[in-house]
Amino acid sequence: MPMPATKRISRIRTTLRVAAVLAFATAPAWAIEPFSAEYQASYMGLQGTGRMNLVAQGGGRWKYSMVIDSKLAQITQSTVFEDRGGQWRPLSSNDASMLLIKKINRTAAYDWNKGVATWSGDVKPDRAGPVKLQTGDMDAMMINLALARDAASGKPLRYRMVEDGRSKQLDYSVAGKEAITVAGKSQQAIKLVRADGDKQTFAWVVQGIPVPVRILQREKGKDALDLRLQRWQ
Numbered sequence: 001m002p003m004p005a006t007k008r009i010s011r012i013r014t015t016l017r018v019a020a021v022l023a024f025a026t027a028p029a030w031a032i033e034p035f036s037a038e039y040q041a042s043y044m045g046l047q048g049t050g051r052m053n054l055v056a057q058g059g060g061r062w063k064y065s066m067v068i069d070s071k072l073a074q075i076t077q078s079t080v081f082e083d084r085g086g087q088w089r090p091l092s093s094n095d096a097s098m099l100l101i102k103k104i105n106r107t108a109a110y111d112w113n114k115g116v117a118t119w120s121g122d123v124k125p126d127r128a129g130p131v132k133l134q135t136g137d138m139d140a141m142m143i144n145l146a147l148a149r150d151a152a153s154g155k156p157l158r159y160r161m162v163e164d165g166r167s168k169q170l171d172y173s174v175a176g177k178e179a180i181t182v183a184g185k186s187q188q189a190i191k192l193v194r195a196d197g198d199k200q201t202f203a204w205v206v207q208g209i210p211v212p213v214r215i216l217q218r219e220k221g222k223d224a225l226d227l228r229l230q231r232w233q
Contacts, residue, residue, distance in 0.1 A: 037232035127165030
């Protein structure tokens, strides 16, 4: 039986969020700097465009925003996180999207003083939390920031994600290096992969480019989502 459209779009939204956060990959020192980027998305033959930016808010806080436009959806997401001496932790996030004719508005709050994360808005009661926080916990955006950083330094790619009213262990691996074409020029990229049941997600990161050059998601052995970098500044 074909997957319902809203569920498929929800998967697009999650993967795009993951792809967008990998855009934090920067220089070897991993200094976070403001940026803006544009990319093209292909999902089941449908085309979309994305706009991403990272803005400093002062006091070690950053806001990442993303807008995805396609024939099926308009996805607007943002997350605020803080950098505490190289350790990143989420503070809040918002997802205000239109999927077909369905509107979604969800907000997450990470209260590190109380040690819990909670969710409000369009969430099911069993996904509202609270979820107890642990040192090192991150949301999907922060995990992908850490993934890009740790892949370059050879650290283990194992993380605990706290998002959507749950915690989940995520393990990634480096699948070697691979030549990939970026804006007509061949580049050497680090290829990253994560398997989750019948789904696989691949990411190619090129040193010196502040966004992932490509993200590919496969489901049951077939390409489902393909993101390719267009331009950045």
